[in-house]
Amino acid sequence: MTAKAQLRTVRRFFGDLAVPGTVKALLWAVAGFNVLLLAWTFLSSVRTSRALWTSPLGVDGLDLGGYARAWHAADFAGMLLNTVLVVGVSLLGILLVATPAAYMLARSSRRSAGPTLTYFAAGLALPVQAVLIPYQTLASSVSQFMVDWVTGWWDDRISLVVVDVAMSLPFTVFVLSGYFRSLPAELEEAAALDGAGPVRTFWTVMVPVARPGLTTVTVLNAIGLWNEFLLVSVMVHDPAKFTLPAALNQLSSTMQYTSDWGGLFAGVTILVAPMVALFFWCGRRIMDGMTLGATK
Amino acid sequence: MADTSTARGASRSSRPAFRTAGRARPGAAQGVSQRDAKGWFRLFTWPAVLLYPVGFLGPSLYGVVISFAKWSGPGAPLTWVGWRNYVRVFRDDTVRQAFVNTALVVLVGGAAVFALAFLAMAVLRDMRGRAFVRAAVYLPSIISMIAVGTSLGFLLNPDGVVNRLLGLLGLEALQQTWLDPQHIFGCIVVGVVWMGSGFYIVLLMTAVDAIPKHLYEEAQLTGLTRMQQFRWITLPLSRDMIAIAAVLWTANSLRTFDIVIGFVGTAGTPSVNARTYAVQQWLSAGHTTGGGAPELGYASAMATLLTVLTVALVVLVRRLGRSDRLEIS
Incomplete structure (x- = not known):
């Protein structure tokens, strides 16, 4: 065997078998670890704190005490409701505000359409830290102002929803306008021939056709808002109005006194399970949508 | 980005005269x-x-x-201090430590994430079970980092699962008090890499999937190994996407926040070793367990500097990543 042939065999061995094989094993290991960690978290939520502490990896009887404590004592029932409320209302607001704008910006040939889109895109580069202190002070000022002068009451969750909608606009407008642009112009021409005005064309023709795109941005925004912690931590002062991530953080801070690990994992599960279910339902769409949004 | 969109919008209207004559919608x-x-x-x-x-x-x-004021919140007196907050950011040892930590997340974490993503690009293209692997590595990206930090915090306890497994394997020497100040930052970087890599793998794989299959078939016939195919086909043809991924990583990892809070949730205020820049800023805004007046001006100065740094780095990374577009013949 010549030296050259030997070299080729060595190269084949590493380049075709050894390295790719190791990488495949590594990827499977990471994938397996993720699935097992998730399964372990769910399992731990139905075990007693004592059992969890003495044999963390064991499997024993079903104990729903953790859920009872998280649900009632730590009020995860209320926090779940808060989260659903804040996320739901924010999503509604985002869609109502962003969809018509995205449609017009994508379809209009007005000269201001391009610069307006750029103006929205600029928000994508702004880190949330830049608005953290302003939101913190504005939220408490608005709350003070409304209580003293206008309504006599205020709910920080309203401020949170307004901020959630405003912060989601750059991403949503950008992705949706890309989607509207990909639709055929014949749709509007046909609608115009049938005598439909702009509002009718938008509402009865374009919105139904754009439903896949609308679903994608809704799901992506839902994931982001559901897991959002930083804004809640600076804007919502009453723990009874926290969303789930803030509630879990608070619950986990009490662990050094209570050691109620069963309850903690029940809390983790209540926070995580809806997102996992969403991922099972439309994981492909989430992955495609996120990468699409990133490359815009 | 915007230029192409306007150009596309204009070219879509089939009658140029129509567009110049009136501003009506086409x-x-x-x-x-x-x-x-x-x-x-x-x-x-x-x-x-x-x-x-x-x-x-x-x-x-x-x-x-x-950021040009000294202020502890609505109702408190506000004094203008000029650039003093900015000068203080550069002299503050705690901020410097937090910044060094963040730089480590961006650079060391980034190297690990992209190394993993590149390796995945070489094999995930036609591997058996690729759909499952992709979904499973992506899973952490949609889960609350507070939840993940909390779960991992339990695993990494001194008497937790990690140390027990090491004990079972006879590796007592490797047992650590993982959440102590000297180890916790390492754990955070590993956590960031683990949680982040899935997104970047999936993102880069969309570029790989767009490469025509026949290129690989021809390479196979020519006798190129898998790794050579990656080096000479996959890498050059996904350069644009790699540049985008690098920009995203830079912008996102500079803001690392939730995972730190999730990790140290049980310990209250994160120790100086565990803080990232974003965490330090949050703490300056009055979110410490130890109390202390909020320093809103100071925290705002930190935020402004972060924005400037993010924009500067994104522009720099984008410039580095720019290349002549390769055309597939």
């Missing part, structure tokens, strides 16, 4: 007068165009204004 709006078209444009876009500056851009400018 196609659809023949029946609507120009003034009406303008009205509809405003009606559709203005809610977003107005809410966005009021709710987002305006507050960020307000933050820049506060």
